[in-house]
Amino acid sequence: MLKDKPQHAVLINNNQWLEIEPQGLMLSAVINQLSLVESSIAVAVNNNIINKALWHEYVLADGDQINVFSAIAGG
Amino acid sequence: MKTNIEQDKLVIAGHQFQSRLFTGTGKFATSDLMSQSLVASQSELVTMALKRVDLINQSDDILTPLLENNMKLLPNTSGAKDAKDAVFAAHLTREALGTNWVKLEIHPDPKYLMPDPIETLKAAEALVKDGFVVLPYMHADPVLARQLEEVGCAAVMPLGAPIGSNKGLVSQDFLEIIIEQANVPVVIDAGIGAPSHAALAMELGADAVLVNTAMAVSPDPIAMAKAFALSVESGRLAYQAGLGAVNQQAIATSPLTSFLD
Numbered sequence: 429m430l431k432d433k434p435q436h437a438v439l440i441n442n443n444q445w446l447e448i449e450p451q452g453l454m455l456s457a458v459i460n461q462l463s464l465v466e467s468s469i470a471v472a473v474n475n476n477i478i479n480k481a482l483w484h485e486y487v488l489a490d491g492d493q494i495n496v497f498s499a500i501a502g503g
Numbered sequence: 504m505k506t507n508i509e510q511d512k513l514v515i516a517g518h519q520f521q522s523r524l525f526t527g528t529g530k531f532a533t534s535d536l537m538s539q540s541l542v543a544s545q546s547e548l549v550t551m552a553l554k555r556v557d558l559i560n561q562s563d564d565i566l567t568p569l570l571e572n573n574m575k576l577l578p579n580t581s582g583a584k585d586a587k588d589a590v591f592a593a594h595l596t597r598e599a600l601g602t603n604w605v606k607l608e609i610h611p612d613p614k615y616l617m618p619d620p621i622e623t624l625k626a627a628e629a630l631v632k633d634g635f636v637v638l639p640y641m642h643a644d645p646v647l648a649r650q651l652e653e654v655g656c657a658a659v660m661p662l663g664a665p666i667g668s669n670k671g672l673v674s675q676d677f678l679e680i681i682i683e684q685a686n687v688p689v690v691i692d693a694g695i696g697a698p699s700h701a702a703l704a705m706e707l708g709a710d711a712v713l714v715n716t717a718m719a720v721s722p723d724p725i726a727m728a729k730a731f732a733l734s735v736e737s738g739r740l741a742y743q744a745g746l747g748a749v750n751q752q753a754i755a756t757s758p759l760t761s762f763l764d
Contacts, residue, residue: 441555462558468566469556470599475591477598495555497595501537501565502552502581503527503666503715 438492448488455486458494470497511743513710515688516604516636516657518575522547523705524735525577525690527715528565530667531724538568540718544728549574550606550713552581553596566600577638579606585619586626593630605630606660608640616666620647624654631655640692643674648681648689659685660692660713663704667716669696672703682708698727698734705738706746 430445437445472495513520526546531537578596583589593605609623610616618640630637636657643661664670682689688710695701696717704712721727
């Protein structure tokens with residue numbers, strides 16, 4: 429994870445750049461790389477929520493903004 | 504009458520609850536203490552929030568103990584400043600947690616966390632159309648309660664007092680009007696700081712209460728959770744049994760025949 433943007437990269441949670449190949453990267457590959465519990469997270473790319481079933485076919489492009497959310501304690 | 508009391512069940516959007524005590528997962532010292540307290544409360548509906556994952560320090564898994572104990576999840580939209588935020592947050596919770604139930608809360612002011620009535624009504628209408636079971640956190644406003652009911656909310660959740668304030672039912676007179684007029688369950692949310700507050704809410708005819716801070720910040724949250732479970736049950740039973748009239752003047756309990764005569 430990088431603080432400054434490499435030439436081809438996606439931005440994760442508004443603060444970390446992840447370098448990708450110029451031809452793009454599957455969203456599912458990014459989720460795998462972050463080692464998250466997939467069953468209880470939601471993922472939005474450029475503020476559009478991407479359903480879990482579509483992660484393996486969603487190709488990320490340079491500059492895409494990925495936000496990953498999960499449940500935390502709250503009232 | 505007895506039969507009615509025994510068969511007393513709360514139903515929200517077709518889901519039946521044995522317990523009328525709803526709980527939150529916030530502010531417990533550890534997630535272990537949280538799950539033990541929630542089990543002790545016998546609560547079947549439990550709230551949680553949604554947040555961007557901290558990729559460096561991942562937070563405790565709060566879901567597993569809840570699901571292991573068959574608790575139904577009620578994710579909230581906490582952090583939403585307007586209807587647009589709240590609708591987005593609700594869709595995220597549905598995707599993350601696989602439930603269409605949502606506690607709609609929109610409070611733009613961080614000091615008093617007062618719910619925004621206009622944005623809440625707008626979001627409620629949109630979310631109902633999107634297939635959500637919407638339980639809105641709201642001020643104890645009888646007019647708004649009716650409007651939220653009209654747009655299809657499954658219940659209304661008026662506040663007793665500001666969130667986390669432990670002040671009790673400072674809005675009591677207006678809660679009573681809401682309860683009198685409602686055709687959907689009324690859940691008193693926020694401000695309930697003691698089991699006696701919860702019992703009072705139930706005696707007034709509330710269908711359920713939602714308690715979080717009062718349990719979580721107690722030095723013994725497990726015992727406090729039990730105390731709340733008993734008070735909710737007690738208050739409900741008293742409501743069903745029917746309370747006696749309040750009188751200014753004394754009315755003798757014993758016969759006043761003067762046995763010394």
